[in-house]
Amino acid sequence: MSLEARVTELESRLAFQDDTLQTLNDVLVEQQRLVDRLQLQMAALIKRHEEMQGQFQIEGEDVPPPHY
Template sequence: MSLEQRVTDLESRMAFQDDTIQALNDVLVAQQRVVERLQLQIQALLKRQEEMVGQFGAFEEDAPPPHY
């Protein structure tokens, strides 16, 4: 195999690797956006739960279990 052919093969591999890295990066960015959105939703749900517990929590905590 000639030096020119080896260099061409390496350049071809590098181009494919660059494409693969870019595709993986795009997927990672999309997943990070999803994770951030889910974290915001969880925070909103926790806040809502705390508000609900503040309104009804004391009564439910002192109530006997349903099997009594």
Template sequence: MELEDRVADLESRLAFQDDALQTLSDVVYDQERVIERLRLQMQALIKRLEDLQGQVGVADDEAPPPHY
């Protein structure tokens, strides 16, 4: 194989690796955005749950029924 063919092959491989790296980077970025959105939703749900528990009271705080 001549030197020019080897260099062309290496350049081709590098181009494919650059494309694959960019694709992976885009996927990681999208996943980071999804994870952040889910984290915020989870925080909101936890806050709502705590608020509802504060309004209703936790079952452990209630006295046992009179027939006990």
């Protein structure tokens, strides 16, 4: 294999690897945005759940169920 063919092959591989790395980086950035958004939604849901739990909290632990 000639030197020119080897250099061309290496340049081709480098271009492919650069493109692959950029694609992976783009996917990673998008996934991080999604994770950040999901974390915010989860925090909001937890806060809402705690607020609702406070509204309907039963005073005693030994209170019998309503069917008794």
